[in-house]
Amino acid sequence: MNSEEIFALLEPIIITYLPDDVSANEINRESDLTRELNINSAHLVDIILDIEDVFNIEFKNEDMEKLRNVDDAILLIQQKTSASQ
Amino acid sequence: MDYTKIIDKLPYTEPFLFVDELLSVSEESIVGTYIFSTDLYFYKGHFKNNPITPGVILTECMAQIGLVCFGIYLLRDEISLEKINVALSSTEIDFHCPVFPGEKVAVISEKIYFRFNKLKCKVKMVNSKDEIVAKGTISGMIVNKDLI
Numbered sequence: 001m002n003s004e005e006i007f008a009l010l011e012p013i014i015i016t017y018l019p020d021d022v023s024a025n026e027i028n029r030e031s032d033l034t035r036e037l038n039i040n041s042a043h044l045v046d047i048i049l050d051i052e053d054v055f056n057i058e059f060k061n062e063d064m065e066k067l068r069n070v071d072d073a074i075l076l077i078q079q080k081t082s083a084s085q
Numbered sequence: 086m087d088y089t090k091i092i093d094k095l096p097y098t099e100p101f102l103f104v105d106e107l108l109s110v111s112e113e114s115i116v117g118t119y120i121f122s123t124d125l126y127f128y129k130g131h132f133k134n135n136p137i138t139p140g141v142i143l144t145e146c147m148a149q150i151g152l153v154c155f156g157i158y159l160l161r162d163e164i165s166l167e168k169i170n171v172a173l174s175s176t177e178i179d180f181h182c183p184v185f186p187g188e189k190v191a192v193i194s195e196k197i198y199f200r201f202n203k204l205k206c207k208v209k210m211v212n213s214k215d216e217i218v219a220k221g222t223i224s225g226m227i228v229n230k231d232l233i
Contacts, residue, residue: 044201
């Protein structure tokens with residue numbers, strides 16, 4: 001899967017957990033999930049669990065440390081989906 | 086892990102500690118009890134001349150036993166429990182019958198998941214007649230204070 005395809009699947013997951021005062025238009029590849037999109041730590045976990053289901057992969061604690069913006073998520077998903085093929 | 090040790094590690098004290106005793110705890114579930122003594126401060130105002138335990142207090146009791154005591158047990162080997170910090174992230178509870186001053190309740194909590202420090206549980210509260218008082222799901226973050 002290329003990064004565009006991953007983003008297309010990832011964006012609706014992020015939108016689900018976006019606070020009311022943040023518009024879906026604000027999501028781009030560089031968006032910082034917690035600082036810019038205002039996603040709290042509990043919802044960040046929800047996003048990871050949804051990503052695991054959609055992409056059939058598994059995140060570890062150390063992956064969370066690498067996860068800051070949307071591109072970080074895409075990179076992690078790419079690494080994990082290619083490793084599982 | 087000794088049950089009384091779990092209660093000792095709780096970050097609450099009177100008048101906001103709503104756990105008396107833990108009856109069982111495992112990787113999958115926890116059971117604990119609490120008696121709402123008749124002299125608790127909120128009965129004076131909820132309601133006027135008609136004391137009934139507030140739903141938010143029932144929720145708090147369910148969270149303290151079902152999420153925080155449970156989380157302390159689940160994290161027993163991992164973190165410095167002196168520094169445990171909790172943040173409730175969501176609750177969805179239905180209330181089925183009132184709890185009056187002096188009643189004893191039991192809280193039963195089953196783990197849905199505990200990942201990346203987020204504990205989500207199916208929690209119910211029953212009274213001494215084994216009637217369901219309240220049930221629903223509660224989730225929160227349970228972490229070592231150093232990490233925040």
